[in-house]
Structure formats: structure tokens, C-alpha cells
Amino acid sequence: MQSSRPPFLVFGAPQIDEAEIAEVVACLRSGWLGTGPRVAQFERDFAMFRGVLPQQVAAVNSCTAALHVSMLAADMEPGSEVITTPLTFCATVNAILHAGLVPVLADVDPVSQNIDPSAIEAAITPRTRAILPVHFAGRPCEMDRIMDIARKHNLVVIEDCAHAVEAEYRGQALGTFGDFGCFSFYVTKNVVTGEGGMIVGRSEEQMARARILALHGMSQDAWHRFGDKGYKHYQVVECGFKYNMMDVQAAIGLHQLSRVEVSWRRRAEIWQRYNDAFAGLPMTLPAPAEADTHHGHHLYTVMIDAKRCGIERDEFLEAMNDARIGTGVHYLSIPEHPYYQHRFGWSPERWPHAMKLGRETVSLPLSVTLSDGDVDRVIDTVHAIVGS
Ligand SMILES: *Cc1c(COP(=O)(O)O)cnc(C)c1O
Numbered sequence: 001m002q003s004s005r006p007p008f009l010v011f012g013a014p015q016i017d018e019a020e021i022a023e024v025v026a027c028l029r030s031g032w033l034g035t036g037p038r039v040a041q042f043e044r045d046f047a048m049f050r051g052v053l054p055q056q057v058a059a060v061n062s063c064t065a066a067l068h069v070s071m072l073a074a075d076m077e078p079g080s081e082v083i084t085t086p087l088t089f090c091a092t093v094n095a096i097l098h099a100g101l102v103p104v105l106a107d108v109d110p111v112s113q114n115i116d117p118s119a120i121e122a123a124i125t126p127r128t129r130a131i132l133p134v135h136f137a138g139r140p141c142e143m144d145r146i147m148d149i150a151r152k153h154n155l156v157v158i159e160d161c162a163h164a165v166e167a168e169y170r171g172q173a174l175g176t177f178g179d180f181g182c183f184s185f186y187v188t189k190n191v192v193t194g195e196g197g198m199i200v201g202r203s204e205e206q207m208a209r210a211r212i213l214a215l216h217g218m219s220q221d222a223w224h225r226f227g228d229k230g231y232k233h234y235q236v237v238e239c240g241f242k243y244n245m246m247d248v249q250a251a252i253g254l255h256q257l258s259r260v261e262v263s264w265r266r267r268a269e270i271w272q273r274y275n276d277a278f279a280g281l282p283m284t285l286p287a288p289a290e291a292d293t294h295h296g297h298h299l300y301t302v303m304i305d306a307k308r309c310g311i312e313r314d315e316f317l318e319a320m321n322d323a324r325i326g327t328g329v330h331y332l333s334i335p336e337h338p339y340y341q342h343r344f345g346w347s348p349e350r351w352p353h354a355m356k357l358g359r360e361t362v363s364l365p366l367s368v369t370l371s372d373g374d375v376d377r378v379i380d381t382v383h384a385i386v387g388s
Contacts, residue, residue, distance in 0.1 A: 006377065011326035012188030015263065015368045016252070023251040035059075035215075035244045036227075042250035045257050046198055050173045050181075055204050058211045059250065063162045063184030063197040065214065065243035067095035070180035070199055071130070073210040074156045076101060080129035082158075085115040086333040086354035088134045092160050093334055096132065103344075104128070105334060107351040111287045113137065113301070116353075117145035124149075130156040135164035135174050137330070138190070138296020139289065143169045143177045150178075158182065165190045166260050167296035174296075175200045180210075185249070188328075190263065190298055191256045193249040214243040266368045267297040270375055274300055274364065277379040281386050282308040284360075299330050302382075303360040309386045313360050316385060320362075323381040328363035 027038055039059050047054045060066050071082070078100040084092055086105040096103040106119035113136045120131055131150055133141040141159075150157045157178030161167070165183055167174045175181020185196035199214075201207040212219065217240030220232050256263075271286075278285055284303035289295035304313040311319070320327045333354035335346035348355040365378055 006324050008324045009326050009365050009370070009374055009378070011328050011363070011365055011367075013367045013369045014187050014192040014256075015259075016192075017255060017259070019255040019258075020252045023255060024248060027247050027251040030247075033248050034246055036247045038247035038250040038254065039245050042193075042245075042253045042257070043198075045254060046183075046200075049257060049260070050176060050200060052173075052176060052200055053204075056201055056207055058199045058201075058207060058214060059245040060197045060199060060214050060243045061245050061249070062091075062195055062243075063160070063182050063186070064091040064095055065241065066180075066182035066184075066197040066199045067092065067132075067158065067160065068098050069210045069213045069241065069243060070158050070182055070201070071095065071099035071101060072213055073201070073206045074130065074158070074179055075206075076129045076156065079127065081125060081127045082130040082132050083115075083120050083123050083128060084132040084160075085134050085136070086335060086351040087113055087136060087331055087357060088160065088334065089162070089331060090334065090337065092132065092134055093340065101130070102127070105346070105351055105354075107353045108136070108357065110353040110357065112139060112142075112290070113357055114139060114141045115146075117142050117149060120146065120149055124153055128153065128155060130158060131178075132158045132160060133178075134160040134162070135167055135296070136299075137286065137301060138163045138167050138298035139287075140164065140167050140169035140174055140293045140295070143172075143174075147177055156180075162186075162189060163298035164296040166264050166294070168294035170292045176202075179203065179206070185253055185256070190267075190296060191253060191260055193245070193253040193256070196245050196249045196253060212237060213240045216240045216242065263368045264297060267366050270366055270370060271297050271300055273375055274379070278302065278382065281383070282310075283386055297366065299328070299363045300366045301330060301361045301363050303357070304362055304386070305360055311386060313362060316362055319385045320381060323377075323384075325378055325381055326365065329358075329361060330363050331358055331361075333358040 106123040109116040161175040162184035181200040183198040185193035217238040220234040
């Protein structure tokens with residue numbers, strides 16, 4: 001007999017409301033698709049949201065671009081070392097390489113899964129110029145200690161806030177501690193534009209440079225060039241990149257950003273239901289949020305230790321998929337990948353906490369699109385897999 005198959009729960013599916021759809025249609029009808037008034041509005045809204053000045057933000061077409069341009073605008077000499085975490089998306093490390101800099105990995109704390117400030121200190125050499133912390137899963141890194149280290153050694157700090165658009169550490173928005181904060185609006189992130197990113201920078205001078213670098217190195221952006229003020233000549237003042245955000249993307253982001261608080265509350269609710277439902281199971285759950293922090297609740301990661309759970313992590317992923325539930329792995333540690341092994345001679349064992357986490361971690365669905373029934377289905381399925 002044909003059993004009725006439940007719909008596949010797409011991991012990290014974005015919630016797209018009628019407001020976004022109407023705004024995109026209005027943008028298309030306006031005839032202005034590229035960087036223009038909607039990007040400018042999105043930048044203003046984002047600056048307000050994070051409590052910075054409008055000239056301290058720049059919209060770009062990805063967080064990867066934001067990281068790249070930030071490191072260039074920080075003006076570090078080629079070959080400078082940048083200390084980052086091995087438990088991150090490859091884009092973090094690739095951006096360091098694209099900027100002509102050298103990534104140096106410092107292991108994570110096994111509980112918070114964030115870069116361990118003591119490991120940062122141990123990784124400092126005479127060539128170290130920057131620290132690039134990643135606020136993993138939306139959990140703020142220990143910014144007090146990281147900023148102390150940076151001040152002591154005169155280091156640039158670039159925060160990867162891809163998971164943490166709404167997160168705060170001791171009442172201060174993430175992305176505003178360091179010289180730069182880099183945000184992602186990729187489809188699975190907490191605020192979505194399809195592809196998109198934002199740079200937040202402390203120095204207006206460096207931000208002006210970042211804007212120029214993000215659009216071909218041109219001194220005026222296209223909006224000003226073709227706007228109703230008449231044609232404006234531009235000058236190419238350096239060899240920049242094609243990293244600008246489109247108005248079509250900003251049209252989505254404007255409404256996503258206005259719902260950021262509502263979306264967070266729904267994810268926090270799902271998070272709590274998972275915590276309650278899984279408390280008795282033999283798998284490690286995410287650590288509670290640290291006091292005086294606002295956790296972004298971007299990823300709900302559980303650890304599948306084969307000895308405790310009676311099932312390998314990859315078998316767990318397969319069992320979830322068989323139950324038509326999409327999951328994620330955030331992340332296999334950076335030195336697990338052949339490119340970095342070949343280029344730097346890295347092996348995962350050198351960063352044992354990140355290695356172990358990367359081999360055991362599973363991200364369960366945490367999208368605001370999940371209904372209560374969907375959440376029940378995830379809970380029942382996890383119980384069926386590891387609860388026996
Ligand atoms: C998604 C992500 C990025 C890259 O973001 P894009 O906008 O896709 O370039 C960088 N760092 C981390 C930690 C991410 O999760």
C-alpha cells in the first residue's frame with residue numbers, strides 16, 4: 001500500500017511574506033533593479049537596528065564579500081596572520097586568503113563552540129595583525145577577553161556575524177565591538193535577501209574605502225551616476241570588486257529586517273521545545289546562553305556521539321533524511337578539507353575540540369516556517385532514532 005509521505009522539511013527554509021513579494025514586484029516595476037533607493041533604505045534601517053551611523057554601514061552582495069573588503073580596508077600588509085576558528089564555514093578562511101593574508105586557527109571551547117580566547121593568545125606571533133571571531137550559531141564570543149587581547153597586541157578585530165544579526169553581548173550589538181562586523185543575508189540566515197551581506201565599520205574613513213572597493217574601485221556609485229541629478233563622471237581610484245547589493249535584494253531584506261524580533265521569538269520557542277523534549281536523551285544539547293548575552297538562536301546543534309547514542313552521526317543524518325527531515329552539519333572543521341590540508345599541512349587533530357564537534361554535530365531544523373506539528377515530527381523522529 002502506498003503510504004502518504006510527509007512533506008520534506010527543507011533545512012533553513014526562509015519565511016517569505018506577501019510584504020517581500022509586493023516589494024520585489026514594486027522594485028521590478030520601478031525599472032530600478034540595481035543598487036539604488038531600496039539599498040539605501042536597507043542600509044539606513046540596518047544602521048538604526050544595530051545602533052550605528054548610516055555612514056558606518058555598507059550593503060554588499062554576501063558576507064564573504066563583506067569579510068574580504070573589510071580585511072582590505074583594514075590595510076594589513078600582505079602575509080599578515082589572521083587568527084580565526086576552525087569551526088566555521090569555509091568562506092571565513094577563504095576571505096582571509098583572498099585578502100592576501102594568512103589564516104591561523106585557534107581551537108574552540110568545547111562547550112560554547114566559539115573560539116577560545118586562551119587559544120587566541122597562544123596563537124599570536126610577531127606577524128599576527130587581526131582576530132576574526134565567528135559568533136557560532138548566534139552565540140556571542142567572549143568579546144571582553146577578545147577585545148582585551150586585541151588592545152594588548154594592537155590587533156584589528158573583524159567579527160563574522162553571519163549567524164548573529166540580532167545577537168548582543170552585555171547589551172552591545174555584535175559587529176560593533178571590532179573594527180568591522182560582517183553580516184550575511186544568505187537564504188538560510190536569520191534575515192534573508194537571497195544573497196546579500198552588510199559591513200559595519202567603526203571608522204568612517206575605512207568604510208568609505210570599503211564602499212569604493214565593493215564597487216570596482218569607483219569613486220561614485222552607479223545610483224549617483226545615473227540618477228536624476230544628471231550624469232556624473234566617476235574615477236577609478238583602485239582595483240575594486242563587483243560586490244554591490246541590488247535593490248531587488250534589498251526589497252526582500254527591508255521586510256525581513258522589520259520582522260527580525262518576531263522571527264527570533266519563534267526560533268527561541270522552538271529552541272526551548274527541543275531542549276525540553278531532548279533533555280532525557282543521550283545526546284549533548286546546546287549550552288544555555290551565557291548571562292548578559294542575547295543569543296541569536298541561528299542553529300540548534302546536537303552532538304551524536306556513537307558510543308552514547310548507539311548510532312554514528314552520518315547514520316543519524318541518513319535516518320533523518322529517510323524521515324524526510326532536512327538537517328545540516330555546521331561544520332566539519334576547516335582542516336578536514338583537502339584544500340587546506342594540502343596548502344598548509346593542517347590535520348584536524350591539531351584542533352581536537354573543533355574536530356570532535358565537527359564529527360558529531362547535527363543541526364536540526366530551526367526555521368520560522370516550521371509549524372508546531374513540524375516541530376513535533378522532528379522531536380518524535382529524533383526520539384525514535386536515539387531514544388531506544
Ligand atoms: C553563511 C556564512 C558565511 C558566508 O555568508 P555568505 O553571505 O553566503 O557569503 C560566512 N561565515 C559564516 C560563519 C557563515 O555561516
